[in-house]
Amino acid sequence: MSYSAIKAKAEKQWDWLENLPQPLIQLGMGTCGRASGADDIMRSVQQTLKELKLLARTMEVGCIGMCYLEPLMAVRKPGRPFIVYGNLTPDKTQKILKRYLMEDDPCAKWSVCSIGKDRIDGIPTFEEHPMLGAQVRIALRNCGLIDPGNIDHYIARRGYSGLQRALDMSPAEVIEEVKASGLRGRGGAGFPTGLKWEFARNSLKDTSTIVCNADEGDPGAFMDRALLEGDPHAVLEGMLIGAYAIGAAQGFIYVRAEYPLAIERLIKALADMHACGLLGDAVLNSKFRFDIQIKEGAGAFVCGEETALMASIMGRRGMPHARPPFPAQSGLWGKPTNINNVETFSNVSAILQNGASWYAGFGTEKSKGTKTFSLAGKVQRTGLIEVPMGMELREIIYSIGGGGPKGKQIKGVQTGGPSGGCIPAERFDLTVDYESLASVGSIMGSGGMVVMDQDTCMVDMARYFLTFTQAESCGKCLPCRLGTHQMLDILEDICAGNGTPADIDLLADLSETVQKGSLCGLGQTAPNPVQTTLRYFKDEYEDHVLRHKCNAGACKPLFHYEINEELCNGCGVCLRRCSTGAISGKKKEPHRIDSTKCTKCGICYQSCKQQAVAIL
Amino acid sequence: MEQAQDALHIQPPLWPQILIMEDEMSVAKGLELVLSEEGYTVDLAMNGRSALDSFDRRDFDLLIADLRLPDIDGMEVIKRVKHRRPDTGVIVITGYSTVPSAVEAMKLGATDYLSKPFTDDEFMSAVKGALDEQKVLHAGAAQAAVAKPAVTVLEPLPEDLQQVHDIMAQIRQQFSGTREELIPMLQKVQNHLGFIPEPALEEIAHFTRTPAASVYGVVTFYEQFRLHPVGRHIVKVCRGTACHVKGAERILNEIETRFGMSPGQTSDDRMFTLETVACFGSCAIAPVVVVDDSVKGRMDPSKTSEVMAAVEPADLDPNQS
Numbered sequence: 001m002s003y004s005a006i007k008a009k010a011e012k013q014w015d016w017l018e019n020l021p022q023p024l025i026q027l028g029m030g031t032c033g034r035a036s037g038a039d040d041i042m043r044s045v046q047q048t049l050k051e052l053k054l055l056a057r058t059m060e061v062g063c064i065g066m067c068y069l070e071p072l073m074a075v076r077k078p079g080r081p082f083i084v085y086g087n088l089t090p091d092k093t094q095k096i097l098k099r100y101l102m103e104d105d106p107c108a109k110w111s112v113c114s115i116g117k118d119r120i121d122g123i124p125t126f127e128e129h130p131m132l133g134a135q136v137r138i139a140l141r142n143c144g145l146i147d148p149g150n151i152d153h154y155i156a157r158r159g160y161s162g163l164q165r166a167l168d169m170s171p172a173e174v175i176e177e178v179k180a181s182g183l184r185g186r187g188g189a190g191f192p193t194g195l196k197w198e199f200a201r202n203s204l205k206d207t208s209t210i211v212c213n214a215d216e217g218d219p220g221a222f223m224d225r226a227l228l229e230g231d232p233h234a235v236l237e238g239m240l241i242g243a244y245a246i247g248a249a250q251g252f253i254y255v256r257a258e259y260p261l262a263i264e265r266l267i268k269a270l271a272d273m274h275a276c277g278l279l280g281d282a283v284l285n286s287k288f289r290f291d292i293q294i295k296e297g298a299g300a301f302v303c304g305e306e307t308a309l310m311a312s313i314m315g316r317r318g319m320p321h322a323r324p325p326f327p328a329q330s331g332l333w334g335k336p337t338n339i340n341n342v343e344t345f346s347n348v349s350a351i352l353q354n355g356a357s358w359y360a361g362f363g364t365e366k367s368k369g370t371k372t373f374s375l376a377g378k379v380q381r382t383g384l385i386e387v388p389m390g391m392e393l394r395e396i397i398y399s400i401g402g403g404g405p406k407g408k409q410i411k412g413v414q415t416g417g418p419s420g421g422c423i424p425a426e427r428f429d430l431t432v433d434y435e436s437l438a439s440v441g442s443i444m445g446s447g448g449m450v451v452m453d454q455d456t457c458m459v460d461m462a463r464y465f466l467t468f469t470q471a472e473s474c475g476k477c478l479p480c481r482l483g484t485h486q487m488l489d490i491l492e493d494i495c496a497g498n499g500t501p502a503d504i505d506l507l508a509d510l511s512e513t514v515q516k517g518s519l520c521g522l523g524q525t526a527p528n529p530v531q532t533t534l535r536y537f538k539d540e541y542e543d544h545v546l547r548h549k550c551n552a553g554a555c556k557p558l559f560h561y562e563i564n565e566e567l568c569n570g571c572g573v574c575l576r577r578c579s580t581g582a583i584s585g586k587k588k589e590p591h592r593i594d595s596t597k598c599t600k601c602g603i604c605y606q607s608c609k610q611q612a613v614a615i616l
Numbered sequence: 617m618e619q620a621q622d623a624l625h626i627q628p629p630l631w632p633q634i635l636i637m638e639d640e641m642s643v644a645k646g647l648e649l650v651l652s653e654e655g656y657t658v659d660l661a662m663n664g665r666s667a668l669d670s671f672d673r674r675d676f677d678l679l680i681a682d683l684r685l686p687d688i689d690g691m692e693v694i695k696r697v698k699h700r701r702p703d704t705g706v707i708v709i710t711g712y713s714t715v716p717s718a719v720e721a722m723k724l725g726a727t728d729y730l731s732k733p734f735t736d737d738e739f740m741s742a743v744k745g746a747l748d749e750q751k752v753l754h755a756g757a758a759q760a761a762v763a764k765p766a767v768t769v770l771e772p773l774p775e776d777l778q779q780v781h782d783i784m785a786q787i788r789q790q791f792s793g794t795r796e797e798l799i800p801m802l803q804k805v806q807n808h809l810g811f812i813p814e815p816a817l818e819e820i821a822h823f824t825r826t827p828a829a830s831v832y833g834v835v836t837f838y839e840q841f842r843l844h845p846v847g848r849h850i851v852k853v854c855r856g857t858a859c860h861v862k863g864a865e866r867i868l869n870e871i872e873t874r875f876g877m878s879p880g881q882t883s884d885d886r887m888f889t890l891e892t893v894a895c896f897g898s899c900a901i902a903p904v905v906v907v908d909d910s911v912k913g914r915m916d917p918s919k920t921s922e923v924m925a926a927v928e929p930a931d932l933d934p935n936q937s
Contacts (some may be wrong), residue, residue, distance in 0.1 A: 070913075222895075224898070260893075317837040
């Protein structure tokens with residue numbers, strides 16, 4: 001089929017949806033939404049509609065990024081904007097539908113924002129919402145707005161026009177366009193995408209292969225999952241453009257097995273693409289021939305590294321090898337191979353749709369465009385965001401994220417997962433781009449951003465990341481295999497109260513050895529969390545080692561809980577929730593904790609509304 | 617500092633604690649052996665006084681009481697123990713059984729009354745019965761699960777192995793046997809059986825013309841693959857950064873305390889296998905626990921116990937089995 005034919009068909013369907021004479025109800029059915037109970041909400045919607053004998057359409061959409069409000073629902077009456085409602089329960093859903101659809105009360109108190117042209121009194125618009133307004137959504141342009149299982153929705157919103165434009169250009173021109181956009185790899189290292197493609201294109205010894213790296217292994221990062229679940233075609237279009245540019249006939253998507261919904265969406269998307277003539281022997285009736293296969297990962301973090309990923313696709317142990325040869329020279333089965341990240345591809349399709357200069361208009365001198373971040377941890381508005389490069393950390397954490405939970409002091413933010421570093425709150429004036437994050441010892445990484453407050457112990461944080469890298473080290477390079485193990489041993493000692501001042505120096509020393517002596521990114525960056533916490537939070541290490549205290553209340557042997565009798569009002573919440581019966585006290589009288597029975601599970605500390613439980 | 621070190625020694629009792637009150641050393645030692653083989657923690661008291669002293673020092677879940685003791689009457693000890701801690705389980709063992717003493721013991725709240733001599737099996741079933749009853753007593757406070765020792769490695773059942781043949785037949789039809797299909801094939805076997813039995817591993821090696829050792833190398837490299845069977849339900853606790861910051865460790869501790877399982881272990885009744893996963897990518901609703909295929913967000917220790925208890929409610933009810 002030609003592009004104009006599939007476009008005409010898609011637009012017809014979209015027009016019909018836009019001008020639907022009945023109410024339209026959208027439900028966020030990504031993994032986050034489902035985990036928060038979106039399935040129950042869907043059932044409640046259907047039941048309510050039946051009871052009210054109302055004709056209304058329901059539609060599944062991906063994640064709009066406001067995960068802290070999941071489950072979410074958007075309701076549109078004909079000729080009006082969508083109203084988004086959050087924190088739904090089946091009961092609340094029923095009330096909203098009844099009141100809005102039957103009595104025309106938009107239930108403003110439960111609404112989050114409106115999406116669409118007009119505004120509804122008492123409800124902020126999308127642009128006015130503090131979390132959404134400051135964002136620039138390019139990679140996530142369709143997430144949460146279209147049905148990810150319907151290719152026509154994507155096409156109607158200019159989808160695959162980028163591919164059509166690329167096919168009208170020569171591959172070299174496409175590469176020039178991507179180079180001009182300034183796009184850099186979103187997987188972490190930030191290598192210019194256009195340049196990478198050029199290398200692959202130039203090693204024309206054989207047909208090449210293109211791989212989409214969806215092995216999002218960084219704990220704390222979930223933007224690739226949300227993107228594949230919410231708008232798979234944006235990624236697939238980018239992949240097709242890349243394949244055309246480098247001359248690849250075969251593509252692979254290497255996706256984590258932990259993301260079953262993303263895999264389901266991809267399978268559906270590929271089938272639809274075949275049906276529309278977007279894959280196969282003549283893509284959009286051109287001479288370009290291309291097909292894509294899904295490869296499921298099997299749970300090895302190191303497979304996010306290019307060379308290990310290729311070993312895994314070929315059915316081997318996913319261990320990295322030395323470069324050169326680079327994948328662009330000799331990759332899968334010895335053929336030139338180009339590997340890009342999910343988000344990179346989604347940006348590529350946007351660049352070809354809108355032009356390089358449009359894209360280069362966002363961001364900073366050296367880091368163009370936008371970057372998605374998964375904002376998580378101790379912040380009020382957690383979720384998936386996309387901001388222009390160069391935004392200050394402060395703005396992301398306080399304006400978009402809404403700051404820390406009530407009454408808690410934000411201590412720092414961890415970016416880049418186990419390869420990244422912890423940045424203290426004093427440095428929140430830092431802008432997010434590849435260079436400035438590197439300047440403080442962290443990395444952009446794939447975009448995980450975990451906010452930490454006074455209850456997070458930075459030594460424990462470093463120990464946590466080392467537990468991860470130590471377990472995920474493939475074992476090939478000795479400094480990584482044994483070095484991370486030794487570092488972890490030392491950190492565990494410190495967290496158990498058995499650390500000595502000499503341990504801190506040894507940690508710093510080992511960090512350098514592991515960094516220098518490892519072949520791949522895993523080992524080279526594994527010490528980053530330790531080095532940055534040593535640099536910015538050395539006082540916490542000293543508290544653990546010299547004073548045997550963990551003021552954050554994370555390292556169990558180094559603190560205990562006590563109830564402040566002056567603050568305790570004897571409400572009894574802690575007493576009821578304590579599973580070991582360690583708390584005693586009469587109603588309305590100060591309670592006490594029996595430290596011999598206390599297992600330091602922290603439930604009293606978390607559940608006390610008076611903040612009477614203290615860490616000592 | 618002292619408090620900190622004290623804390624290192626305070627661990628909640630994972631397994632039931634049992635006190636044997638018996639003046640005959642050979643009998644006492646014999647029972648201790650039987651119980652400790654089953655994983656219980658056992659203390660001995662050679663007379664009534666020392667039994668009461670033991671109860672002064674700490675609580676026991678179960679008292680095994682002989683009635684004829686050199687100092688105090690066994691019945692008197694039971695009375696005092698029950699007075700102090702009514703939910704202590706009691707099993708009477710005696711060489712001089714009489715109907716009136718049995719009636720009295722039951723009235724005092726003993727769960728079972730065994731006349732010497734008895735077999736190990738009779739004894740163990742009495743112990744298990746008494747502890748089950750205790751579980752019901754505790755169930756009101758929390759859905760306490762069976763605190764039986766967990767097992768690390770389960771052996772395949774004959775049914776598992778019978779299925780290998782069928783699955784391999786399917787695999788031979790769907791795949792052509794190239795090396796790059798190795799991981800998808802292994803995934804297929806595991807999807808069906810929950811693990812990869814040795815015969816399947818060997819057949820896949822043969823089919824792909826790869827040495828079995830290489831296939832084994834691949835299986836052991838990837839976190840996803842298991843070489844041993846798992847429980848009926850798989851509980852995965854995410855240990856991603858956000859989950860860690862928001863208390864995943866506390867959830868793991870809770871499962872360990874309530875269900876006696878550490879990561880990688882299967883509960884004794886084959887109901888649950890506990891695993892940890894590096895990150896589920898649902899960080900915004902951390903901490904995350906996945907029970908079978910259902911992702912549960914914003915969990916805490918007590919919600920986790922509730923979710924696990926609700927998986928197979930009948931199984932946790934001792935009256936049903």
